[in-house]
Amino acid sequence: MKKSTKHDKTRQAKVKELCDYCCETLSPKITNLEFRVKGELIVIEDVPAEVCNRCGKKYLSAETDAGIERLLRNKPKVEKTITVPVFRWAAARSNARKKETMRNLTRITFDPNVMGGKPCIRGMRVTVGTIVGLIASGHSITDILQAYPYLEDEDIREALAYAAWRVEEIELPLAHA
């Protein structure tokens, strides 16, 4: 268990006096602990703890803490399994979408040693910016493929998709306006 180490000295005492966060008094209670062990959410029921009367923060005695560590080390038998609903914060979802987009754009590469780390096509010295610039100045995809024979149709498509995605997802600085 993670525990505040700020008041380690008071940990020596049998019972903690006040909550670290709100300085409220604590009451001894039998409580449940929920925490993650190697990515797995686990619950330990009926654990004695000192519980803050205001914020509900739980404080375990050094003894109980050690007992829990021992329990987990010994891989105890699972008493019961419960189903836990999991929600995702909207911002996290948009991050997941970003990752998803980058997974699909396999031809866009970043290498600090190539073109200063700018997004490039398949590790080559052609940046996404170059391609977008060419399109913007009226060149057709056919023109570009002629000028850069080592590029493929799909490279252009991914460069444009990447640029579109960046404009959607990231606020651009307006300094050069």
Ligand SMILES: [Zn+2]
């Ligand atoms: Zn508290």
